[in-house]
Amino acid sequence: MSDSSSSTRDELRAARLEKVQQLQAIAMNPYAYKWEVSHHTAELQDKYKDIAAGEEVEDHVSIAGRILARRVFGKLAFFSLQDETGTIQLYLDKKLINAGMPDFEGAFNHLKKLTDVGDIIGVKGIIKRTEKGELSVKVSEFAMLTKSLLPLPDKWHGLTDIEKRYRQRYVDLIINPAVRETFRCRAKITAAIRRYLEDKDFLEIETPVLQGEAGGAEARPFITHHNTLDMPLYLRIATELHLKRLVVGGFERVFEMGRIFRNEGVSTKHNPEFTSIEVYQAYGDYHDMMDLTEDLIRTLAKDIIGTVKLPYGEAIVDVGSAWRRETMQNLVKDATGVDFLAFDDFDTAVKAAEDAGVGVPEKVNSIGQLLNEAFEQKVEETLIQPTFVTEYPVEVSPLAKPHRDKPGLTERFELFVVGRELANGFSELTDPIDQRERLEAQAAKKAAGDVEACDVDEDFVTALEYGMPPTVGLGIGIDRLVMLLTNSESIRDVIAFPLLKTQNKSQSEDE
Structure with missing residues (x-):
């Protein structure tokens, strides 16, 4: 990230921290304790998939999730809310929200000014399909559940850096x-x-992760030490022997x-x-x-x-x-033209392997190992x-x-x-x-x-x-x-x- 990008992120974080203070000033906890959820978004999308454009259903729902997008038009706003199962639109009308939250004077204005993409909010309302055909929750009440201090990646470019996706998996998942x-x-x-x-x-039975001997496979183990018993231990490389x-x-x-x-x-x-x-x-x-x-x-x-x-x-x-079920011997023979198990002499087998383009590492010292090496080099990647x-x-x-x-x-x-x-x-x-x-x-x-x-x-x-x-x-x-x-x-x-x-x-x- 460039110096200018880092500076921009710091400025955005500072602005959101100020909003945390503003939320606290109006007695709206920016880090709530609980929210009763009645439905998930996928459930609503399925349950109300057949209602017509412009239709409202007086079914009261309570959902929660993360704001992924905000569009604000004076007395009306539309948010996209994502929970674990999917997304749904929030239809936010100033008159309805202010009437539904009389204890928070100017509740709609607080919603507009103090929320950001990335915040987690809870909302209550009824179901509405807009004239443009978007299934929505027509909100009468909202609550800030968790104020996000860091901005999400740009929605059009996403989190494209592969290393960063793995390192910040939580953002990748969002x-x-x-x-x-x-x-x-x-x-x-x-x-x-x-x-x-x-x-x-x-029957599933658990076996030790910490072992006195690492066995059950050919692999280099991780080594640790038990202080009280004063003994070296290995993290298991297999569960086989136990x-x-x-x-x-x-x-x-x-x-x-x-x-x-x-x-x-x-x-x-x-x-x-x-x-x-x-x-x-x-x-x-x-x-x-x-x-x-x-x-x-x-x-x-x-x-x-x-x-x-x-x-x-x-x-x-x-x-x-x-x-398909086939022997290693036949697969290697088909790939190289060499029947390694027909050899009695190791040196002759090595020459045949090299003539077939098989590299022979120093650690290979038997015909059986040579057959396995030929398989790994010439056959393995062809088995789709x-x-x-x-x-x-x-x-x-x-x-x-x-x-x-x-x-x-x-x-x-x-x-x-x-x-x-x-x-x-x-x-x-x-x-x-x-x-x-x-x-x-x-x-x-x-x-x-x-x-x-x-x-x-x-x-x-x-x-x-x-x-x-x-x-x-x-x-x-x-x-x-x-x-x-x-x-x-x-x-x-x-x-x-x-x-x-x-x-x-x-x-x-x-x-």
């Missing part, structure tokens, strides 16, 4: 009804997911939806703090969980969005048809329609059960839509000896400098030694799912308050 609708839709989605699972006898402890304890169907914390980069697809749901079902395998995942997302699309053909960017994602990618290498699946027929692979799937991973699931590893060996391999990677590898969670291994039934698990990124269902380009568009770099004082003042 100005952009579509943003409010996105978060309303998100709330409906999460509620519907819980209903869906509860109807299938899944939920599986519950399965060991006898719960056959459990889930948890909650915040996950991973100390990683920020992009349109990643936020260090995000929401996921993990689901565990005893006596099932990964085929069962693919069926559940497909049915869940299709149900959400039908019930919340109203269609199984979801627009996303330039694509139309069809979640109504049967979803819902696709279950199956049979992941054991090297990149430390918690998944070995494939019953294919050595070196696991019974794992990931769901990809519009080139992004949306869900991850697998038949859970229940062999405590095998699990310890894989966790020890992870610990060795961590000791060698891999910040995303985890240590051995001894208590989790102990739990497995008591015996966990055959179990299948699923994790879904709620933010990415909401992105898909609401056609949102960035993860920050579906997180109300995404993590942003702290501004210094001068940057904040420039805004």
Whole structure:
């Protein structure tokens, strides 16, 4: 913001502060305690949609909301009032308001002079459709509920600075009804997911956010410290290991939806703090969980969005048809012409990968890891329609059960839509000896400098030694799912308050 713009805003704020004093001088509290609301604007728009132009209905209503626009014509004024559900016009007649508020001499003049765009007011009146066809509340009484000290962005240009929209989400919500609708839709989605699972006898149980060992995924954790116990703790990177402890304890169907914390980069697809749901079902395998995942997302699309053909960017994602299920091996072979699992020699496989245009990072030291790298580089972004990618290498699946027929692979799937991973699931590893060996391999990677590898969670291994039934698990990124269902380009568009770099004082003042 330029110096002149900042100066103008300061002048406007000072003028509004003066109006606060003027309101107090006439015994009208600029920051009221309560207002009885009888209707919301959307309810009025629907209920009275059929009344004719020029008609009045002697139904008394009481509404409240924020002034978005003001037009004043001497003895008559028109305001646009917005509440959570929409907008409606206020028809403000001097004679009617002055008669309806005899205790406030010159009430109409106070309304004209002491209100501004952005103020929150309450009004009472009857319903009228103007001669021009605008449904209105014909006001007989008003009250200042909250005096706004800062002006809203220009209504024609809106809040267009993307960074400022995320940083001042409250203003974004005021100005952009579509943003409010996105978060309303998100709330409906999460509620519907819980209903869906509860109807299938899944029980939601909360697990710790602060953990002694960060496990259940390959991710760099946030580290904190408990002062009284004098011990380091991690913010959870997954809910998996505690939920599986519950399965060991006898719960056959459990889930948890909650915040996950991973100390990683920020992009349109990643936020260090995000929401996921993990689901565990005893006596099932990964085929069962693919069926559940497909049915869940299709149900959400039908019930919340109203269609199984979801627009996303330039694509139309069809979640109504049967979803493709294909192995990682075959997808990579189709994309590169290389069948990596046919190689016995790692160096030969590396050369084939490089010849196919696959970059091979130093950390890749097995054919399984090489196959996964080729998939991420050559296949992942091409999967626009819902696709279950199956049979992941054991090297990149430390918690998944070995494939019953294919050595070196696991019974794992990931769901990809519009080139992004949306869900991850697998038949859970229940062999405590095998699990310890894989966790020890992870610990060795961590000791060698891999910040995303985890240590051995001894208590989790102990739990497995008591015996966990055959179990299948699923994790879904709620933010990415909401992105898909609401056609949102960035993860920050579906997180109300995404993590942003702290501004210094001068940057904040420039805004």
